[in-house]
Amino acid sequence: MTSKLEDHKILMVDDDQHILDLLITVFEKEGFQHILTASNGAEALFITTQNNPHIILLDVMLPDTDGFTLCNKIRSETDVPVLFLTAKTTDLDKLQGFSFGGDDYITKPFNPLEVVARVKAQLKRAMPLSSRLSKKQVYDFGSFSIDPNIGKLVVNGKRIDCPTQEMKLLCYFCEHPNQILSKHQIFKDVWGELYGGDSTVMVHIRRLREKIEEDPSRPKWIKTVRGLGYLFEVSNEGLL
Numbered sequence: 001m002t003s004k005l006e007d008h009k010i011l012m013v014d015d016d017q018h019i020l021d022l023l024i025t026v027f028e029k030e031g032f033q034h035i036l037t038a039s040n041g042a043e044a045l046f047i048t049t050q051n052n053p054h055i056i057l058l059d060v061m062l063p064d065t066d067g068f069t070l071c072n073k074i075r076s077e078t079d080v081p082v083l084f085l086t087a088k089t090t091d092l093d094k095l096q097g098f099s100f101g102g103d104d105y106i107t108k109p110f111n112p113l114e115v116v117a118r119v120k121a122q123l124k125r126a127m128p129l130s131s132r133l134s135k136k137q138v139y140d141f142g143s144f145s146i147d148p149n150i151g152k153l154v155v156n157g158k159r160i161d162c163p164t165q166e167m168k169l170l171c172y173f174c175e176h177p178n179q180i181l182s183k184h185q186i187f188k189d190v191w192g193e194l195y196g197g198d199s200t201v202m203v204h205i206r207r208l209r210e211k212i213e214e215d216p217s218r219p220k221w222i223k224t225v226r227g228l229g230y231l232f233e234v235s236n237e238g239l240l
Helices: 017-029 041-051 067-074 091-099 112-129 164-175 183-191 198-212
Strands: 009-013 034-038 055-059 082-086 104-107 144-147 152-155 158-160 222-225 229-232
Touching: 009 017, 009 041, 017 034, 017 112, 034 041, 041 055, 041 067, 055 067, 055 112, 067 082, 082 112, 091 198, 104 112, 112 164, 144 164, 152 198, 164 183, 164 198, 164 229, 183 198, 183 229, 198 222
Parallel strands: 009 034, 009 055, 055 082, 082 104
Antiparallel strands: 144 152, 152 158, 222 229
16 A cells, blocks of 8 residues: 555545535645545445445445444455545444444544544554565464454454454464453554444454354353453464
């Protein structure tokens, strides 16, 4: 991923032209020059496949589909960060957004400068997978392996799609084996922000368990330590 803001391609998906115009104005003032827009799900999916945006701002309520369903389809094409824009504010809505592969959740009405800040943060977090992690070792735990150099997860001999933020979280656990990590510590180190609530960490860990655990309800690898946090329990064989 490019390191210059003006080289990043942003796809904004919303059927409210006023919101699109406002966001375009603010983002252009912040130096972003490649901004794509769509007003419905079909158009957004086509633009994604044809233009490979670096990040997607996605309204939840669209005329032909809902953003959660669309995000699920987008995830089959790309693992770039997806930020939901929505008037739905309940914890259940947020959990649903994360469960469909979203990386952030911004409620309406919003300050467009906050949206810019969140986009910049997501782009910075995505960069290490191709730069900072390029010198990392490959982790092999038998039933699954992770190659941080190319963001590759293989489970039982089959490559598994793993969105950027989930890959970063899994690599973080690999870098801190057999240590109890609090939710606050995980969120601060992986998301790069002050603690933002249990749901973000919990949902991403649940999705990782569904990928690497034989029985996600009885995890062997990512274990919950009641009242303290999480433990990625491994033997030395996986850390060669």
